[in-house]
Amino acid sequence: MARVYVENYGCTRNRADGEIMEAILLRAGHELAETPENADYVVVNTCAVKDPTEHKMARRIRELIDSGKKVIATGCLVHVNPGVIDRRVSGILGVKSIDRIAEAVSIAERGGKLVSVEDWRERSIDKLELPRLWKSGVAFVVPISEGCLNACTYCATRFARGVLKSYRPELVIKWVKEALARGYREIQLSSEDTGCYGFDIGTNLAKLLDEITAIEGDFRIRVGMMNPNHAIKILDELIDAYRSEKVYKFLHLPVQSGDNEILRRMGRNYTVEEFEEIVKEFRRRVPGLNLNTDIIVGFPGESDEAFQNTVELVKRVRPDKINVSRYSPRPGTIAAKWKQLPGWLVKERSRVLHRLRLAIAYEINRSYVGREIEVLVHGPAEKGGIEGRTFNYKEIILDSGKAGELVKARVDRTGSTYLRGTPTFGGLPHSSEQKTIYK
Template sequence: MIKVHVESYGCSRNRADGEIMEAILLNAGYELVENPENADYVVVNTCAVKDPTELKMAKRIKELLDSGKKVIATGCLVHVNPKAIDPRVSGILGVKSIDRIAEAISVAERGGKLISVEGWRERNLDKLELPRLWKPGVSFVVPISEGCLNACTYCATRFARGVLKSYKPELVVRWVKDALARGYREIILSSEDTGCYGFDIGTNLAKLLDEITAIEGDFRIRVGMMNPNHTLKFLDELVEAYENEKIYRFLHLPVQSGDNEILRRMGRTYTVEDFEEIVRTFRRRIPNLNLNTDIIVGFPGETDGAFHNTIELVKRVKPDKINVSRYSPRPGTIAARWKQLPGWLVKERSRELHRLRLQIAYEINKTYVGKTVEVLVHGPGKKGGTEGRTFNYKEIILDAGNPGEFVKVKVTWAGSTYLRGVLEED
């Protein structure tokens, strides 16, 4: 029997794509193995969000090929920069061709090479109609759409995922129900931009959340990243949906820059003031909101004044977490053609923002020490102990706990990136 190992990189959306391919391979009679060393074929489900990520993907594929493994390349990189894919691979599948993974291996076994990337925009693949591998755990990713409605000048992911295709609410709800019936207690709603979910089919994210929270049972929903320009269109309705206790008090709202001119150059179609209005509205009605945002430093044209505006925005808004990225030009994007900032300057700004974001995060997390919070236990933690997530999706390390249980925890320690706590006696 042919043995296959699937490894997925990048976002939770890609993780779901990997589980789809694993289910298809199993149904086709292939054996899945955990260790790539034991595999005949390795499927590398790539990410291409940043230049360093692309280099990592190319290096991984080369390593596998050099070790004698046969490799099928899938994911965003095959769209964004196909030249980065080693020509020795046994097959190449685009993000809307993952349903052909078993066929790709079959073709390779016969000495051929299936390449299914071109024409992907015309493929109307509904991934919620495909099987998924149900892996052990507390958390399950449910994709709600693919693609987006933005045209950011720096983003290459849209070249892979395309224009928005929202999945039918009834299919999303069915997958959530199936996951809960199998014992999962945390549902991650994933998309390139959850904020524009449903705009192409006459609905929106708030309505979808209302349908999901109406499902019986004790579970939690983590809503994936949403862009401010779309969130504004149904803000009050969305905040009202968030008031349901089944939804984590967690908001991932990327601002990318604190300067309106840079936002315009980025093609972001919202202002700093728009971002702050959303944050104020959420915080007014959702206590203890865990605000996560993304910021790109060193974007072409970012002056000292523009970067200063970003620093000042961070000091005003005080996000719980900031994902700081150093700008790197991506193939085929508009911004890649513009004059780039010196690498030393981008690094310097990144370090300054990183220091500030750790300081703010620590100040916020310290306020939880001594308090009792509800936690969903996940399992063994990478930092030791048992990992869990608080009611607002903060990571917390516990002294004990059974995966899938909701427990009361007293917070005993706080760092910049996570908390520690002990179970409270009944």
Template sequence: MMKIHIETYGCTRNRADAEIMEALLVRAGYEISELDSADCVIVNTCAVKDPTEKHMRLRIKELIDSGRRVIVTGCLPHVNPDAIDQRVSAVLGVKSIDRIVEAVKAAETGKKLISVEGWRERSIDKLELPRVWKRGVAFVVPIGEGCLNGCTYCATRFARGVLKSYRPELVVKWVKEALSRGYREIQLSSEDTGCYGFDIGTNLASLLEEITAIEGDFRVRVGMMNPNHVIKFLDELVEVYRDEKIYRFLHLPVQSGDDEILRRMGRAYSVEEFEEIVEAFRRRIPELNLNTDIIVGFPGESEEAFQNTVELVKRVRPDKINVSRYSPRPGTIAARWKGLPGWKVKERSRYLHRLRLQIAHEINSRYLGREVEVLTHGAGKKGGIEGRTMNYKEIILPDGPTGEFLRVRVEKTSATYLLGRMVE
């Protein structure tokens, strides 16, 4: 039997999908291996941005040219199938990952399986599928797939489709199972956690109440949520966020500080509503770690519109901003519109990037000398032990145990992380 290697790109949802595919393959008797010894590579793709798609295309070609069979899964088959090398052995859509064993068997015999078309009619509940249990501190629990938004620039919805929320009892079951296996952090993931449950008569706040009622010392990181949904149950959500088991972390993308650009983006909320949500959280949640996303250079973004975004950033002062340069995605409405000159987009992006680093550094500097509680995650990429504070700021320690809650003194700060040492 072929040895299989899985490469996953993009969001935490893709990570969870990869663990499902790995579990199905192991159950079927396949060996999951490192790349060097693999006969077949599954490339679990992301296609949210044009540069990402280009990287996916090159990576697939590189793996095929190395003599390996390649199976492509993830969002790229839905967003731009023409970008996939025709020599691949199989192509699976995001709602066809339960066919991964069939795809590998086809590749072994030289046949080609393509399971992308008709994905809208397929309805698989991924919480009913197995997962591999890797060693670690954090475990991703998908709470749904798809969204209820109509953003004019987004191609991800072509892959994930309309919202399908997973039943609360299944989500809670997976959380309990993960905790029983020693995980200390639960990452709730979806394309938009803010609209969870709208299709099954519940909402995110109710789900969080059930999860925080579970016994044990653990933390929950809630994934990205869009303002147009959050505002519908704002008070209820803020109240449950006060529970000590939920990280004081809010990922609330604004995308633009100009109402006209938001309208063109199809975002279905106003700048005022975004600020109302932020103010409500900050009023009740001390030291909230606010993350947001901003797209610069969207078609029609005037100098005034960009300055409105800059002024919003200065008013709100998020802890972190994910700044993206607009890039048209195939099949989207916005791709038909005339774009801005590349030099102007780069100029605005660089300005906003400098501003966000300045604000982040000023915010993080307030932690200098303080004692904070930290959940350690394990070895850092550049040495030491990586951990997360209770508002999910990254902190690096010189040493320490993994998967433990520690008291830590912050000894140094930067715009992107904190440095600390265990308190004796």
């Protein structure tokens, strides 16, 4: 049997896929390596959302093979642009074929090569029916669906994930209860678009949240990204669900542009006014809302006026955090065929938004100084101190704290991307579990 290391990139959804593959490998008798260096095989679970990310994935696969490792490529890149993947890989699995990971390793051990990149229309698996690897920690990712209902002209991820497939509410609830029973204190609901959850099976995200918050226990729920055109359809009941103390007051609502013509060209199916309506209602009824959004700069056809409209929207709405991306054409997408903006112009617009977003974020975070707020402690931070998440999912660095505790903390100082605080008193302890497989 082989020693295998699973290396995940991209979204939390990919992390969940990685844990599924780890559990399947263990069940098949393989050993999980602690580092790539100690592994016989490295599974590179790729992301392909942007062109620079694609280059990074291709380079990483090549580096591993050059160092003597056998590599199995999985994730979105194998659907979006398989031509950039080194031909020396020992196997290739699409996102709908991760249940074949143990088979891929076994075939590679015999000198063969499994390539399974079925189109989402040809093969569908319910990933909540597959095993997961339980690890020590505070947060647990629960996928609630795969695919989406949008057809954005710039997005290649949909080529991999396909059309919306929502997982049955009873399976989601089963996983949440199991995670809580094992000591996890934060449930991260993950999807390509949580806003359209259930539209294909006669339910919706708000109803799912109501079912989860009805579960006994002191825990928190982080809702993943939702698109405005779906969120607005269930706005009232969604906001009602958010008012539960178990739901982080965190809204990831990507606007992508502040210009309606650019939104139309992007195929986003909502207007700037609808985005602002959602934000206004959430802020009115959900105190302390932490608004995160995404903006693409340099989209084909973005004029100076259109970009300025985006700047003005940011100034009006003042999101807590903005993920600014420079547009890059993705293979097979409609927008890739259109006339592209000069690279220097895209970079300059990105810098303008970056400076603006940091200034706004710092001003917002400064308003927290001196406040005492609830924090769920996650554990040691990468750059020192103890990382936690506030009631609205802002990152806070504490001087001390035990992973899994819910504590009160006073905010002492801030940066643009984090808060810094001191615990004032503790909460319930968290008991970690050792690695095991869900049966």
